[in-house]
Amino acid sequence: MVERAPARGAVSTVEHERLQRNFAALNDQFAAANEVLSAVGRSAGDPDQVLTTIVESARRLCRSQAAHLYLLENGFYRLIKAVGLSEESIRFITGHPMPMNRETLIGRVGLDHTTQQIADVLADPDYGRQDLQRVAGFRTTMGAPMLVDDQVVGALSVWRNEVSPFDEREKNIVTAFAGQAAMAINGVKLVQQLEARGAELARKVGELEALREVGEAVNSSLEVGEVLSTIAKHAVRLSATDGGSIMEYSETERCFLVRSTYQTEPQVIERLRTTRIHLDETLVGRAAKLGRPLAVTDLETVELDPHLRVLFEAGWRSVVAVPMLREGQIVGSLVVRRKQPGEFSGETLALLEMIADQSALALLNAQLYRELKQRSAELEVASRHKSEFLASMSHELRTPLNAVLGFSEVLLEQMFGEVNERQEEYLRDIHGSGRHLLELLNEILDLSKVEAGRMELEYSTFELRALLDNTVAMLRERAAAHGIELHVEVGPDIDQVFADELRLKQVVLNLMTNAVKFTGDGGSVVVRAVRAGSEIEITVTDTGIGVPVEDRERIFESFQQGGRGPSQEEGTGLGLTLSRRIVELLGGRMWLASEVGAGSTFGFSLRSREAADQPRSGRPPVGDVVIIEDDRPSLDLMTAYLSGAALRVTAVGDGQSGLDAVRRVRPAAVLLDIRLPGIDGWAVLQALKAEPETSSIPVIVVSIVDERARGAALGAAAYLVKPVSRDALLDTLVAAGALSAPEAEGELS
Amino acid sequence: MSHGRILVVEDNPKNLKLVRDVLRYSGYEVIEATSGEDGVRLAYETSPDLILMDLQLPGIDGVEALRRIRTSDRTRGVPVVAVTAFAMDHDRERAFDSGFNGYVEKPISVRRLPQQVRDFLRLGGVR
Numbered sequence: 001m002v003e004r005a006p007a008r009g010a011v012s013t014v015e016h017e018r019l020q021r022n023f024a025a026l027n028d029q030f031a032a033a034n035e036v037l038s039a040v041g042r043s044a045g046d047p048d049q050v051l052t053t054i055v056e057s058a059r060r061l062c063r064s065q066a067a068h069l070y071l072l073e074n075g076f077y078r079l080i081k082a083v084g085l086s087e088e089s090i091r092f093i094t095g096h097p098m099p100m101n102r103e104t105l106i107g108r109v110g111l112d113h114t115t116q117q118i119a120d121v122l123a124d125p126d127y128g129r130q131d132l133q134r135v136a137g138f139r140t141t142m143g144a145p146m147l148v149d150d151q152v153v154g155a156l157s158v159w160r161n162e163v164s165p166f167d168e169r170e171k172n173i174v175t176a177f178a179g180q181a182a183m184a185i186n187g188v189k190l191v192q193q194l195e196a197r198g199a200e201l202a203r204k205v206g207e208l209e210a211l212r213e214v215g216e217a218v219n220s221s222l223e224v225g226e227v228l229s230t231i232a233k234h235a236v237r238l239s240a241t242d243g244g245s246i247m248e249y250s251e252t253e254r255c256f257l258v259r260s261t262y263q264t265e266p267q268v269i270e271r272l273r274t275t276r277i278h279l280d281e282t283l284v285g286r287a288a289k290l291g292r293p294l295a296v297t298d299l300e301t302v303e304l305d306p307h308l309r310v311l312f313e314a315g316w317r318s319v320v321a322v323p324m325l326r327e328g329q330i331v332g333s334l335v336v337r338r339k340q341p342g343e344f345s346g347e348t349l350a351l352l353e354m355i356a357d358q359s360a361l362a363l364l365n366a367q368l369y370r371e372l373k374q375r376s377a378e379l380e381v382a383s384r385h386k387s388e389f390l391a392s393m394s395h396e397l398r399t400p401l402n403a404v405l406g407f408s409e410v411l412l413e414q415m416f417g418e419v420n421e422r423q424e425e426y427l428r429d430i431h432g433s434g435r436h437l438l439e440l441l442n443e444i445l446d447l448s449k450v451e452a453g454r455m456e457l458e459y460s461t462f463e464l465r466a467l468l469d470n471t472v473a474m475l476r477e478r479a480a481a482h483g484i485e486l487h488v489e490v491g492p493d494i495d496q497v498f499a500d501e502l503r504l505k506q507v508v509l510n511l512m513t514n515a516v517k518f519t520g521d522g523g524s525v526v527v528r529a530v531r532a533g534s535e536i537e538i539t540v541t542d543t544g545i546g547v548p549v550e551d552r553e554r555i556f557e558s559f560q561q562g563g564r565g566p567s568q569e570e571g572t573g574l575g576l577t578l579s580r581r582i583v584e585l586l587g588g589r590m591w592l593a594s595e596v597g598a599g600s601t602f603g604f605s606l607r608s609r610e611a612a613d614q615p616r617s618g619r620p621p622v623g624d625v626v627i628i629e630d631d632r633p634s635l636d637l638m639t640a641y642l643s644g645a646a647l648r649v650t651a652v653g654d655g656q657s658g659l660d661a662v663r664r665v666r667p668a669a670v671l672l673d674i675r676l677p678g679i680d681g682w683a684v685l686q687a688l689k690a691e692p693e694t695s696s697i698p699v700i701v702v703s704i705v706d707e708r709a710r711g712a713a714l715g716a717a718a719y720l721v722k723p724v725s726r727d728a729l730l731d732t733l734v735a736a737g738a739l740s741a742p743e744a745e746g747e748l749s
Numbered sequence: 750m751s752h753g754r755i756l757v758v759e760d761n762p763k764n765l766k767l768v769r770d771v772l773r774y775s776g777y778e779v780i781e782a783t784s785g786e787d788g789v790r791l792a793y794e795t796s797p798d799l800i801l802m803d804l805q806l807p808g809i810d811g812v813e814a815l816r817r818i819r820t821s822d823r824t825r826g827v828p829v830v831a832v833t834a835f836a837m838d839h840d841r842e843r844a845f846d847s848g849f850n851g852y853v854e855k856p857i858s859v860r861r862l863p864q865q866v867r868d869f870l871r872l873g874g875v876r
Contacts, residue, residue, distance in 0.1 A: 395805065398834035402856035403763040409859035410767070415774045438856065 050184040054156070055081045058177045062170040064158035066138065068093075069146075069181055070106055071154040075099060077106055084159075089136040096132070103128025106155035109145045113152070115175045117142035119165045142166040144178035148186040156181055207351055210234040214358045224366030228260035231359045235336055236262050238355070239348045243316070244336035247277065247284065248363055249324075254279040256288075256307075256333055259363075268314045277307045284333045288323040293349045295320040298341035317341045322352040324360035331360040383452060390448050397441055405434040443574040450581040457500040457585060459636045464497045464536070465490045468527055471508045479516050485524040486512075493531050498640060499606060503582050508538065510575040511602045515542035518600070532605070535588070539603035546596035556580050556590075579604075623668035623738055627651045628658030628684060629702070630676050634722065638671060638702070641726040645739055655679035659687055662694055669717075669738030671729075674703040682714060689715040698736035702729075751778040753870050756797035758788035758814065759832070760806050768801065768832075768857065775863035785809035789817045792824045799869050801853070804833040804844065812847045819848065830869050832857070 051069055059067035066084030070077035076097040082090055101107045103126065109116050118141050121127045133139075136159070143157035156178040158166070166174075214231050228246045236244040243263035247256035256277040261269050279285035282305040287294035296302050296319045299312040311319060316337045324332040334356040408431040411419055419427065449455040468488045479486050497504075508527065515525040523543035530537050547555060556576050580590045587607040594600035625642065629635045630653040642649055647668070652661050655676045662670055670688065674681035681701065688694045698717035702724055711719040718732045733739040755777050759765040762783070769779045780795050782788040785806045792800060800818070804811035811831060818824045830851040831844040844852045851869050853862075 395834045398855050399761050399764065402834065403761075403767055405856045406764070406767040406771070406859050410771060410774075413859060415771070434856075 047184040047188040051081045051181055054177045054181050054184070055083050058156060058158055058174055059083050061173050062142070062158045062166060063160075064142075064166075065161045066136070066159040067156070068159075069154060069156050070098070071146075071185065072100070072110065072152050077104075077110075077155060080154075085136065089132075092132060092135045098129070100152075101128075102126055105141045105143045106145075106157050109143045109155055109157075110152045113145055113147060113150070115142070115144040115171050115178070117166050117171070120163045137161050139163045140165055142171065142174055144171075144174045146178045146182035146185065148182050148189075153182055153185055153189075207238055210238050211354060211358070214355055224362060224369075225260065227362040227366070228359065229262065231334070231355060231362065232260050232262035235334055235352060235355045238351055239320075239336050239344070241336040242339045244334070245272065246324075246332060246334055246359055246363075248332045249279070249288065249330045251330075256282070256284050259332070265314060268310060271310045271314075272307070275306050275310055279330070281305055282307045283319065284321040284335060287321040288325070288330045288333055291323055291325060293320055293322040293344075293352060295344045295349070297343055300341070311337060315339055318344070320344045320349065320352065322349070322356040324356045324363065326360045326364055331363050334359055387448065387452060387454075390445060394441055394445055398438070401434055401438055401441075405431060405438070408434065440574070443578050447574055447578050447581065450578070450585065455503075455582075455585060456632060457503060457636070459498060459640060460501055461496050461498050462501045464494055464529055464538075467501065467505055468508065468529065468538075471505055471512060472527065474509065475512055475516055479525065482516070482519070483522045484516055484519050486516075487524065487526040489526060489528040491530045494529050494536060497536060497606060499586055503586065504606070507579040507582050507604065508540070510579045511540040511604075514575065514602070515540050515544065515600070518542065519544035523599075535605040535607060537603055537605050539601050541599060541601040543599040546598055547592060547594040547600050548596050552592050552594065555592075624648045624650060624665045625669050625671060625733070625738060626658065626661045626665055626667045627671045628653075628655065628661070628676065628681070629671070629673040630654060631673065634673070634702075638724070638729065641724075641729050645730060645733070647733075647739065653677070655681065655684045658684050662688060662697065663691075666693070667697060667738075669733055669736050670697055670699045672699050672701050672716075674701060674705060674707075682710070685711070685714045685716060698738060700732055700736060752776045752867075753798040754778045754780065754795065755866065756780045756782060756788065756791055756795065756800045758782040758785065758800065758802045758806065758811070760784060760803060764803075764855075767859075768862070771859050771862055772866065775866070777866065785811065785814035788814050789824075792818050792827060793821060796823065797827060799866065800827055800829040801832050801866075802829055802849075804831050812843075815848060828869055830865075 055067045055069050059065075064084070066082065066089075068079060068083075068085060069081040071080050072078075076099055078097060079090065079093045082093075085093075098104045098107060100110050102111065105116065105118050105121075105127075118124050118127060120139050121130075121133050121141060122139065127133075138159035138161055140160040140163055141157060143155050145152050146154035146156065156174055158170075158174060160166075211234075214234050232244050232246050235246075236242070243261070245258050245261040245264060248259045249256050256279070258269070258272045258277075261272070264272075277284055279288065283294055283296060284307055296308065299308055299317050299319065302308070304312055308319065317339060318341050319335060319337040322334040322336075323330065324334055334352060336352065408427050410416070412424065412427050412431065446455065465488070468490065472486045472488055476486060512525060512527060519525060519542045525540065525542045528537075528539050528541070530539075583590045583604045583606075588605035590602070590604040592600065592602050623646065625647045627635060627638055627649060629638065629651065635651055635653075639649055639651060650661050650665050650667065652658050653676075655678050658670075658672070658676070659679075661667075672681050672684060676684070679687075681703065685699055685701070688697065688699055695715075699715070700718045700720060701711045701716045702720045702722060704722045706719075706721045708719045717736045720728060720732060730739065752775070755772055757765060757768050757772070757779055759768060759781075760783050765781055765783065769781060772779050780791055780797060782791045785808050788800070788802060788806075789809075791797075802811045802814060806814070809817070811833075815829050818827065818829060828850040829848075830853055831847075831849040832853045832855060833844065834855040851865075853865060
C-alpha cells in the first residue's frame, strides 16, 4: 500500500525497516482495536470481559510490563483490573488506595483530564508513591483518565519496568482504550441504575400494595384481632424483619398490652403478655413519648428493659419500636425485630411509621366499637329498667286509683244512700280527675311501648264506617252539652279496611276528642273517610279556634298542648304524639291544616290493603297452608296476603311446633322462615324432606337471607326473599300446586 | 239469700273493701283473703262459687295460688278470675296461659263488676 508507492529514489534499508515496523505496529494496533471493539460488541452484557480485553490489549500494544484499571470511588481509585502485576503489588495497591492528587500518575490524569506519563518516577520530584514503586519496580508510567460526560470515573495506566517513555501512538492507544473502558463502565452504571430504579419501583409498588392491604384490613373489618394480625404480618414482611408485635396502650395502667404478634414463638407471646411494658421504663414507652421510632441495633450491647429482656432471652437481637399515635395521644406501639443484630434504614423506619399510623386507626376503631357495644348493652339494660319501671309504676299507680275511682263510683251510684247535688258534683270531679290520671297512665305506657318497638298490632278486617260511628257515639253526649254537631262521612267506595281496629279507634277518638274540646259552643265536628289512590284518608275537621302556624309542629310533641280552648279542658299532652306514632306504625302519616279562628283539620292516611278490603264470603277454604314464622309483622302480612285465597292458614312461631303442625295438618304447602327460635328453618326443611309422610309437601322458604342454593339443595320448592309481595307469594303457591291459578287471579281483581 | 259465695283474694285493704262492699251490695256473700296462702286455705275451707284473685300478692303470688287451688279435688272446679293492675299486653296473656278463667283489669268498674261476676258464675255453672 503506502510502502508500495513508487519511490522517487531508493529507500534506505533503515527507513524501510522503520516503515516495516510501523506497519506491523499499526496492523497490530488495528487488530487490537478491532479486538477491543469486537469484545465490546460481544460482551456488551458482560462489561467485565470488555475491561479485561482492554487491559490486556493496552499492555500488549503499549509494550509494557503491566496495565491496570481503576475506578474512582469516594475520591479514591480502586483497582478493579490488572495484568502483569504481582500478587504482592496487587495487595499493596488494594491496601493503599490512591487519592486524587498529584503524587500519583492517575491522580494527575484525573485532575487534569488528560493522558500523561512520567518518564521516570524516581526522577520526578512530585511523585509520592515510592513505596509502591519499591514493591512493583516500575520506572516509566503512562495513564489516561476515564471520562463520562467530562466526569472522571476511573483511570487506565500502563507501566514499564525500565525508563522508556511511551510514544505518541501508545499514548493514543491508552487514551482510546480508557475511553472505551469509560463507556463500558458507564453502560454498567446505566444498567445498574436502571435496575436499581426498577427494583426501587418494584419495592415501592410492593409497599403501596401492602399499605393498601393494611388500609383495607383496617377499614373492612371491625374484628380487631384480624386487622392487627394483618398489620403485624405486613410490617414484618416490608421491613424484612423476622417477627413483630402490636401493642395497645392502656392509659389507666400506663402500660402497653400485646394485642397481636407475627412469627413469634408461643412461649415468647405468653411471656410478652404477662410482662408489664411500662410507659416510663421501656424502649416502647420511650419511643411513644418521643413520638418517633427508636431502634436497638444489638440487644447484647444495651441495658435491657423487661420487654427487651424477654426478646433477648428468646434469641432476638435487634428491635425497633414505632409509636402509634392519634391526635397526639398514644394509642399503642408497633414493634418489629430481627434474630440478627443490625441497623434499620431510614426508609424502613418511614414505612413502619406509616403502618403504625394505620394501626392506630384500627385500634381506635376497635376501641370505639367496643365502647359502642358496651354503651348499647348499657342502653339495653337502661331501656329494660325503664320498661320494668313503667310496668311497676303502672301497677303501683293503678292500685290507689282503683280505690279512688271505685269508691267515688260507689257513692255516685248511691249504693249506700243519697248524695246531694253539690256532693255529686264534687264526686264527679274526683272521679273525672281519677279517669284523667288513668288516661295519662295508659298513654305513657302506650308511648313507651311504641318507643321500645314493643307495641304489637293486631290486624283484622272490619268496617270503617262502624268504627267511626262507634267513636262518634262515645262523644255525642259531651258534644251535645256544648251544642256541637257531629257528622260522619264515608266515601261510597270504602267498606272494609284491614288494620288494628283498637289502635285505629284510639287515634280517631283522640282526634275527635281534641276537636270537640277546642270547638266553641254551637260548632261542628266532621269525620270523613275518602279513598285517595292506594290509601284511605281519614280527616277530622272542626270549627274551633285553630292552631297558629308556629304551634303546628310543636303540638305533636309530648306534653305540648295547643292554646286552651273555651272549655278549658285538660288533656294529657300525649294524645297527638301517641296518635301520630300509631299512624306511622300502621304505615300511614298524619298532618294538620288549620286556620286560626276558623278551625282545624287533622288528617291521617291508612294503607288500603286491597287484599283484605274485599269481603271474602262465598269461597270455602280448599286447602291448608302452614306458616312457620316467629316474626309477628311478617306473619300478619302473609296471613293478610292469604286471607283472600282459598286456603286455611295454620300459623306457628317455632320450628318444633312447625313440624308438629305439618305432620298433623298435612297442608298443601308450607311457608317456612329460616331464623326461628329453637330448631331453625333448615332443620325443619330437612326433617320434613326426610319423612315419607311429609316429603312430598312443597316447602316455600320465606327468609330475610338469600340462600337459594342451600334451599334448593335441601329440597325447598321455592325460595322467596323478604320483603315478599302478595303477587309473588300467591304466584309461588300456584306454582307449588297449593293454589289454583284462577283463585289467585280472582283475588287480584 | 245470697246469689253466690265469692272469695276475694286481695292484699290492698282499700281495694279489698271496695270489692267486698260492691259485691255485698249486689247480694253476694264475700269471703276475704289478704294473701295467696290465705286464699288457697279459704278456697278449701269455704268452697266458694267464684274466686277473684289479685295476681301480685305477698308470699305466693296469684299464679301459684291458682296452681295449688287446681291441685285439690275439692277446689279444682271453682272458676278463678285474675284481677290485676298489670296493664301490659303480655299480662293478660300470662293470666290466660296460667289457666285463669277470666281477667278483670284494675281499676275495676263498680258499675260493671256485678255483671262481670254474674257472667263468670255462669261460666262456673257450665263447667
